[in-house]
Amino acid sequence: MRFTINKNDFLKGLLIASHAISGRSPNPTLLCFKLEMTAKGLEITADNDDIAIWTLIPLVNGDKEIIRNYTFGSTLIVANLLTKAVQMMEGEEISLEVIDDRIAKIGDGKTDYSLNCQNAEEYPDIDLEKSGNIFSIPCNDLTKLVETTAFAALDKNTRPILMAINLRGEAGRLTATATDSARLSRKSIEIDPSIRFSANIPAKTLSEVVRLFEGCVDVEIAASEQKIIFSFANTIVKSRLIAGDYPVSNSIIPTNFNYRLNVSAPQLLSAISRVSILSTDRAAIVKLSMGPEGVSVSSSSDQNGSGAEEISSFHYEGERLEVAFNAMFVSQAIKAVVSDDVQMKFIGEMKPFVVVNPNDDSVVELITPIRTR
Amino acid sequence: MRFTINKNDFLKGLLIASHAISGRSPNPTLLCFKLEMTAKGLEITADNDDIAIWTLIPLVNGDKEIIRNYTFGSTLIVANLLTKAVQMMEGEEISLEVIDDRIAKIGDGKTDYSLNCQNAEEYPDIDLEKSGNIFSIPCNDLTKLVETTAFAALDKNTRPILMAINLRGEAGRLTATATDSARLSRKSIEIDPSIRFSANIPAKTLSEVVRLFEGCVDVEIAASEQKIIFSFANTIVKSRLIAGDYPVSNSIIPTNFNYRLNVSAPQLLSAISRVSILSTDRAAIVKLSMGPEGVSVSSSSDQNGSGAEEISSFHYEGERLEVAFNAMFVSQAIKAVVSDDVQMKFIGEMKPFVVVNPNDDSVVELITPIRTR
Numbered sequence: 001m002r003f004t005i006n007k008n009d010f011l012k013g014l015l016i017a018s019h020a021i022s023g024r025s026p027n028p029t030l031l032c033f034k035l036e037m038t039a040k041g042l043e044i045t046a047d048n049d050d051i052a053i054w055t056l057i058p059l060v061n062g063d064k065e066i067i068r069n070y071t072f073g074s075t076l077i078v079a080n081l082l083t084k085a086v087q088m089m090e091g092e093e094i095s096l097e098v099i100d101d102r103i104a105k106i107g108d109g110k111t112d113y114s115l116n117c118q119n120a121e122e123y124p125d126i127d128l129e130k131s132g133n134i135f136s137i138p139c140n141d142l143t144k145l146v147e148t149t150a151f152a153a154l155d156k157n158t159r160p161i162l163m164a165i166n167l168r169g170e171a172g173r174l175t176a177t178a179t180d181s182a183r184l185s186r187k188s189i190e191i192d193p194s195i196r197f198s199a200n201i202p203a204k205t206l207s208e209v210v211r212l213f214e215g216c217v218d219v220e221i222a223a224s225e226q227k228i229i230f231s232f233a234n235t236i237v238k239s240r241l242i243a244g245d246y247p248v249s250n251s252i253i254p255t256n257f258n259y260r261l262n263v264s265a266p267q268l269l270s271a272i273s274r275v276s277i278l279s280t281d282r283a284a285i286v287k288l289s290m291g292p293e294g295v296s297v298s299s300s301s302d303q304n305g306s307g308a309e310e311i312s313s314f315h316y317e318g319e320r321l322e323v324a325f326n327a328m329f330v331s332q333a334i335k336a337v338v339s340d341d342v343q344m345k346f347i348g349e350m351k352p353f354v355v356v357n358p359n360d361d362s363v364v365e366l367i368t369p370i371r372t373r
Numbered sequence: 374m375r376f377t378i379n380k381n382d383f384l385k386g387l388l389i390a391s392h393a394i395s396g397r398s399p400n401p402t403l404l405c406f407k408l409e410m411t412a413k414g415l416e417i418t419a420d421n422d423d424i425a426i427w428t429l430i431p432l433v434n435g436d437k438e439i440i441r442n443y444t445f446g447s448t449l450i451v452a453n454l455l456t457k458a459v460q461m462m463e464g465e466e467i468s469l470e471v472i473d474d475r476i477a478k479i480g481d482g483k484t485d486y487s488l489n490c491q492n493a494e495e496y497p498d499i500d501l502e503k504s505g506n507i508f509s510i511p512c513n514d515l516t517k518l519v520e521t522t523a524f525a526a527l528d529k530n531t532r533p534i535l536m537a538i539n540l541r542g543e544a545g546r547l548t549a550t551a552t553d554s555a556r557l558s559r560k561s562i563e564i565d566p567s568i569r570f571s572a573n574i575p576a577k578t579l580s581e582v583v584r585l586f587e588g589c590v591d592v593e594i595a596a597s598e599q600k601i602i603f604s605f606a607n608t609i610v611k612s613r614l615i616a617g618d619y620p621v622s623n624s625i626i627p628t629n630f631n632y633r634l635n636v637s638a639p640q641l642l643s644a645i646s647r648v649s650i651l652s653t654d655r656a657a658i659v660k661l662s663m664g665p666e667g668v669s670v671s672s673s674s675d676q677n678g679s680g681a682e683e684i685s686s687f688h689y690e691g692e693r694l695e696v697a698f699n700a701m702f703v704s705q706a707i708k709a710v711v712s713d714d715v716q717m718k719f720i721g722e723m724k725p726f727v728v729v730n731p732n733d734d735s736v737v738e739l740i741t742p743i744r745t746r
Contacts, residue, residue: 088646278454303489305477307487
């Protein structure tokens with residue numbers, strides 16, 4: 001195998017595939033990229049068991065020649081080393097030639113690398129075959145579904161299914177849900193009513209996927225029982241799924257409320273951040289006191305003292321109510337509804353409450369209060 | 374005690390004093406600022422045993438009133454909490470009032486904090502009396518002395534005296550020296566010939582001190598046996614010294630060399646960084662091969678392979694020579710001499726070599742080679 005390739009295009013492909021490279025792996029082959037020079041161009045594959053990425057650098061891009069002087073073939077090269085080498089070379093073109101399946105000579109005419117490489121037959125087979133429900137949506141829509149929910153997934157392995165975002169196609173809606181069991185975030189978009197599936201995709205993986213969308217318009221999704229495949233531009237990403245039924249029903253979101261607060265999102269966010277410095281809990285606890293006469297945010301600890309701030313810009317319906325909560329949960333929820341005005345709706349002091357955008361019902365944030373006495 | 378103070382001036386003072394606040398301390402009093410409202414203004418003191426800082430926020434700055442509506446007094450408030458509270462408040466002025474020596478009420482008219490505080494008598498006495506040799510130098514000069522040497526000090530406590538920068542006034546030169554025993558960095562400036570002292574100041578402390586010089590022209594230094602005091606603008610910093618004789622004599626720098634390489638600093642630096650990615654050692658090892666016919670930089674490992682780069686811009690005097698070294702040591706030395714051209718002078722393959730600026734003999738970098746076979 002041999003090729004001479006535009007440096008920036010080569011680096012872009014390597015950086016895309018890098019998202020499927022872990023720092024460590026019990027299988028050292030998975031620390032390598034598989035490079036294949038074929039009639040289509042340079043194919044780069046990476047896989048870390050959670051996620052597999054295949055990306056193609058085509059021979060030409062419009063009028064621009066990207067790859068020249070090539071012979072077909074394949075090899076495995078340690079991913080981080082190859083990426084760093086290509087990143088650091090300054091030439092516009094980089095040549096790579098594999099000698100005896102053992103050494104890859106890589107250079108830009110100034111720096112010469114001889115990197116150890118392996119026979120590509122050592123690499124595992126990766127099934128990128130599309131099956132199940134296949135449909136396309138704008139990349140932007142998937143990005144919003146993921147960004148609005150990923151933060152609410154569990155970030156430790158105590159209950160694996162809660163580390164997933166549940167993506168469900170049903171009744172003409174594509175809905176993403178994530179919960180760590182103390183709070184839940186959900187967003188949905190419209191979709192073709194024929195699409196019907198439910199997949200639990202690790203939140204971390206989905207966050208990696210949407211980071212690769214730069215410059216892409218649409219993503220094709222193929223969701224089956226065992227795997228989900230995302231195809232966009234010259235890239236295909238496969239994610240493993242977390243088995244089992246997602247433990248959250250549609251009816252978990254309450255619909256009848258006794259108290260309603262409409263408030264300026266930036267004002268509430270900055271008040272929460274200012275008073276939460278008093279909390280000595282690892283997760284800062286903040287209290288929201290609401291009544292017809294005023295709304296305030298406060299926090300206190302025996303060790304540090306107390307802090308309080310009146311909210312000047314609000315509209316409140318209901319009796320007096322005090323609700324205490326994890327400051328980070330509420331701040332993330334307010335940011336997720338992406339609106340200058342947010343509405344908080346309560347049933348009672350110790351019942352889960354919701355945070356919504358009063359002008360957009362596609363996002364719902366549900367949060368369990370904290371008992372403080 | 375009570376005062377109303379301009380927020381930005383208050384914050385600036387707190388941030389200066391913060392440099393003497395550690396994250397943890399066996400003595401919780403040292404996690405506090407001492408605030409004293411006196412006829413001079415607001416005095417803020419912080420101390421962490423290594424370094425003590427006193428800074429004054431004056432009542433007025435020229436025509437601008439900084440502090441108003443004050444009564445004298447003093448108190449201790451947890452430093453990180455006070456700094457965060459002041460940082461986060463949005464008002465232009467902040468009022469602070471101490472109630473019963475127990476609670477500091479702090480607010481900007483919008484947010485109200487009640488921070489626990491302590492009687493100032495609990496605070497240790499700090500001796501900021503100047504003694505010994507007292508002299509002034511430009512802040513910039515001290516900054517350069519410290520930045521040129523601090524990186525070469527030992528960063529772990531295996532030999533405490535090597536964690537210091539040795540600052541020595543002798544024969545009309547003020548010389549800073551730091552070494553971790555594998556390399557040494559030294560810079561000197563001219564000074565009044567009457568100044569004669571030697572002080573081992575923790576490199577970390579000195580690096581903190583020079584970071585506080587923003588906007589200052591001159592610093593007054595008072596060096597005695599037990600302590601060193603730096604005074605600039607409205608701030609006084611005291612550092613503890615590390616006892617003992619600094620284990621480096623003036624004669625450690627060799628003066629006769631057999632090989633001389635003049636080379637472009639940016640070219641050598643980037644070649645070193647490109648080839649050092651091959652090294653699997655925690656400290657990357659790079660080899661410099663010099664001869665009349667050419668100069669190259671290379672590195673290799675059994676695991677990764679090898680990398681090499683010819684240097685195009687050089688002038689070399691001497692026989693063929695190969696020297697292997699810690700890539701980081703040489704890169705830091707090249708950067709410390711601050712010149713587009715550097716000169717490297719060698720005695721032989723395994724003898725310490727120097728890196729200098731051919732046009733400025735105030736900086737010398739000495740590095741011990743590494744045996745590679």
